Amino acid sequence: MRLPQPSEGLVNSLYQRRHQLAQLVDFPVLLWSGGVRSRNFPANIYPFRASSHFLYFAGLSLVDTVIHLEGGKLTLFMDDPDPDSALWHGESLSRDRLAEIIGANSAFPKSELTQKSHNAATVRVQDPATLAEMERILKRPVMAPAAAVGQDLALIKAIINLRLCHDDAALSELKKAATVTVKAHQAGILATPTASHESDIRAAMEAVIIAHNMTCSYNSIVTTEGQVLHNELYHNPLKSGDLLLADVGAETPGGWAGDVTRTWPVSGTFSPTQADIYDIVLAAHDACIEQVKPGVEYRDIHLLAAAVITEGLVDLGILRGQVTELVEKDAHALFFPHGIGHLLGLDVHDMEDLGDLAGYAPGRKRSDRFGLGFLRLNRPLAPGMLVTIEPGFYQVPAILNHPSNRETYRDMVNWEQLEKFADVRGIRIEDDVLVTDSGREVLTAALPSQRHHLTK
Amino acid sequence: MRLPQPSEGLVNSLYQRRHQLAQLVDFPVLLWSGGVRSRNFPANIYPFRASSHFLYFAGLSLVDTVIHLEGGKLTLFMDDPDPDSALWHGESLSRDRLAEIIGANSAFPKSELTQKSHNAATVRVQDPATLAEMERILKRPVMAPAAAVGQDLALIKAIINLRLCHDDAALSELKKAATVTVKAHQAGILATPTASHESDIRAAMEAVIIAHNMTCSYNSIVTTEGQVLHNELYHNPLKSGDLLLADVGAETPGGWAGDVTRTWPVSGTFSPTQADIYDIVLAAHDACIEQVKPGVEYRDIHLLAAAVITEGLVDLGILRGQVTELVEKDAHALFFPHGIGHLLGLDVHDMEDLGDLAGYAPGRKRSDRFGLGFLRLNRPLAPGMLVTIEPGFYQVPAILNHPSNRETYRDMVNWEQLEKFADVRGIRIEDDVLVTDSGREVLTAALPSQRHHLTK
Known part of the structure; x- marks a missing residue:
């Protein structure tokens, strides 16, 4: 097992959090975890840290991963690791196993993401490469939160509402x-x-x-x-x-x-x-x-x-x-x-x-x-x-x-x-x-x- | 003094290195140090580390800085810190003082950079925001080294020639x-x-x-x-x-x-x-x-x-x-x-x-x-x-x-x-x-x- 697992309590909380979100917004939400950032050359990366909004609903710091939240349901989008990566990084947990661990309702490769992107609200992440991916998938600009409007702004307010007081x-x-x-x-x-x-x-x-x-x-x-x-x-x-x-x-x-x-x-x-x-x-x-x-x-x-x-x-x-x-x-x-x-x-x-x-x-x-x-x-x-x-x-x-x-x-x-x-x-x-x-x-x-x- | 200084020996080496470069290339060179990368929110940054090619010729890990190298001469381009930054980050060394420390021949704010950008070769850095700045200043795409051609490729070969064997x-x-x-x-x-x-x-x-x-x-x-x-x-x-x-x-x-x-x-x-x-x-x-x-x-x-x-x-x-x-x-x-x-x-x-x-x-x-x-x-x-x-x-x-x-x-x-x-x-x-x-x-x-x- 290549990834420390979240506790039982966290899985229940993740469930609660997305059901609370569903009471605050009536539109679909896509949250990106973000990608790795290279230091002095591509393979020498800064330690990865997922976006906080992603972590709040997904619990695990998964690289290049997206969650879709709608009506209390969680869909996980990530690609299974390259088979060659097992040589360098060891056996990884599969997408389906990770989906099970965080209590996702379903899981797909990222190529399926566009099918779930219609009308989805989101929050901008810090790394420019992921921001470009967000804008490509959503087919629109994703503004910095201070400039957010419409559903994105409503999502931000809902997330603040949840994250202000800790469970x-x-x-x-x-x-x-x-x-x-x-x-x-x-x-x-x-x-x-x-x-x-x-x-x-x-x-x-x-x-x-x-x-x-x-x-x-x-x-x-x-x-x-x-x-x-x-x-x-x-x-x-x-x-x-x-x-x-x-x-x-x-x-x-x-x-x-x-x-x-x-x-x-x-x-x-x-x-x-x-x-x-x-x-x-x-x-x-x-x-x-x-x-x-x-x-x-x-x-x-x-x-x-x-x-x-x-x-x-x-x-x-x-x-x-x-x-x-x-x-x-x-x-x-x-x-x-x-x-x-x-x-x-x-x-x-x-x-x-x-x-x-x-x-x-x-x-x-x-x-x-x-x-x-x-x-x-x-x-x-x-x-x-x-x-x-x-x-x-x-x-x-x-x-x-x-x-x-x-x-x-x-x-x-x-x-x-x-x-x-x-x-x-x-x-x-x-x-x-x-x-x-x-x-x-x-x-x-x-x-x-x-x-x-x-x-x- | 807010920045540990390089040794006397390093300053002499920086001088040698740029004169050696001048024997290998007959065109101007611009090298960017790169910018900070945010972790989970803009002010929470990964520890900054300048591009290695910049460090080789400039010696100091200076954020958002550019050096111009031509005929053995070094010109430093950086902006003096915002006066308000002294409250949060303490007194910084001025551009002129830093130029003196690394033995630069002259120093200018970054707004002057376009004047020195004509016909300059460069090497792509890792962070996308700085890459965008490079392309804006140079008014052309800056390819990944594997795809570099012309002067950029000649510069890469010259840098390899120098950096392969350590001084x-x-x-x-x-x-x-x-x-x-x-x-x-x-x-x-x-x-x-x-x-x-x-x-x-x-x-x-x-x-x-x-x-x-x-x-x-x-x-x-x-x-x-x-x-x-x-x-x-x-x-x-x-x-x-x-x-x-x-x-x-x-x-x-x-x-x-x-x-x-x-x-x-x-x-x-x-x-x-x-x-x-x-x-x-x-x-x-x-x-x-x-x-x-x-x-x-x-x-x-x-x-x-x-x-x-x-x-x-x-x-x-x-x-x-x-x-x-x-x-x-x-x-x-x-x-x-x-x-x-x-x-x-x-x-x-x-x-x-x-x-x-x-x-x-x-x-x-x-x-x-x-x-x-x-x-x-x-x-x-x-x-x-x-x-x-x-x-x-x-x-x-x-x-x-x-x-x-x-x-x-x-x-x-x-x-x-x-x-x-x-x-x-x-x-x-x-x-x-x-x-x-x-x-x-x-x-x-x-x-x-x-x-x-x-x-x-």
Whole structure:
């Protein structure tokens, strides 16, 4: 057997999901898994990962495969492997066997696909070769989700409706991803005393993910330059006095993601200034998680983080003024320039391929405020939603040295006082929080975030 | 500084390489690095890796960048990063600074590219979006290398001429890749006694590569099912009595590859049957490496491996007949169905994107013989060539159970005797061997291959 099989529970969930879809749309749907992408030559490919929408209804990461969904029925379209491929890739499961495993009603080679393509809605995939195939089969352009109209747009809205709140099979996978993500962070913390470079910590963390037969759900951030928000370099030596920021997550073979950040001192000891700022970020983190429950607006949780961070910075003498007024003027965003978090599911930024159709409730739009515009999620919370809570503090030169910011916030920031905190370049604390009927469950709670757990 | 810099030696080599190119072609050349590829949503990208031809002349893995080469002069075309990107990605090196680092003669934004595109030859890249850009800029189709004609074909031949034999800067990088590859294998062997699954060994090996700030030069093979030649699953539990085959290689940040295979017993002890077959593969490995020197035909080294393996299998009673005759009838290929190795350089199968133009000397074509058709390299060896030597023995069901093979080799194989070797599913021993003026240097010699080094 050449492919790990999904559990019984997943097969039932796949059945449920497509019947739920049938209640939301009355037209046929075709979803493509996507194709492999070559790295430096055709046979040297990036590890394949099927489209999330395909995975949600098909469960298995099958290359170059299409599913047809209509009235709760699933038809699988894929070609049996070339007989010669058994030499190089071993015996594969046949199309009929795979159809049985995912509970498909029928299965055909891809040459039969055109017969089922009439009037079908779809969602665009990421790889251009598959996009070309979609357009050829459907005999029409397939627009990016932000430009989708008609049935395609109706399908996108139906999928969002389903994927926003996770079912039991999804939660089972997301908890596995969270568990391994936590273990990766524990390994990173443990590896620090003997590590010489950022890359050593990254290696210890990703080794845990690889050992559990998972993959990274995004390119790891493991850096002493936490002020570079999407840092993907790992070459810096570790220096005593540095803080190390690690934003690393595991993804299960079925595609479900974890996403956790911790920040800890290289030397095993926070400096007094690092401890002061850490505790402000932690206070925001704890206060925000406490607010996660059904009906609460995620935007309000973001603003709560802004208020807690602002209050802390006023107490430290870094910001000057009334907390409410400072937040209204986006002074918090000088140091906390991103949103409090995002949806988490099959994608680490769940359904981000659909743009703000997923993240923003109908009728809502991105704010043009400096302190709100980067918020990726603006919906009331509902049971089954999984979100990250990830407040942070950063000294980003591009923000703090920007002439217009210097001018706007001249009197709100005590720049001299700020200089005393030069050894705090970037801190973020991030957990994965499930909205439950009665409140919340922190899926990554096994990883402590208090300072004394992160020091020697 | 946001990008590790190339060494002084590399800059000099880049200068040499483009002057050598200028002696081979009298037309302008444009080489694209390629773009990022999205995984499940646009911002979640696969780790970027520039085209090897670009890297050969530009040295740095720069995204969406083009170099113009003419008369030994290098012009760099890239856009300075969006000012907003400093918030997310930190301060980047400017185009002018990068031009200085790689020794470019001048540098322009990409909007100026059309001015330098007239009559330029190029080599097709792997990603479709960049291919579309190439065709738009050049105002013509850019064919796959196998179909290239005119100046594009002349450019491909010139690049092969240069890249076939490595210069000192390349060898310096290739030796670094070899060193880390060896360390990864040592870690895999060390991790075996406490490992429970294939994935644990893979994790130990790839952690070494990550810790050295390198990447895998191909998707690792770490399997107890070595008979699946391109196995990319790692979920099997390790059982006493299994052999573990690990084919894992490191790639330096500049793109230079290592490629090593070792096969060792999970329990720390080879069974007598495993030892018998291992020693045959090792004898082939050692005999082939001994033959590596300038002027020797790589095809003859392949046939030597076939002969040594055949002789060993005759001695064990698995094959019946005269060695020469058995090899002529491709009986060896029942158990050794791939070639003895391939070129190694910026690509793990170096220049495989160019098809057999690189691997096969002018006028030579793939054989249609079962025992020769998979040979990736068919050239006389020359100083500076780096090749792998990787004989193996496999019991591939798709080959051994194939009715026509059963018929053809009915009397040449003692099928009953073969059954005694059922615990030998796949063995491969692979090293990276440099052709020197006087013979050879095994770049991966620090990793022993004798049985007693691989047992407890």
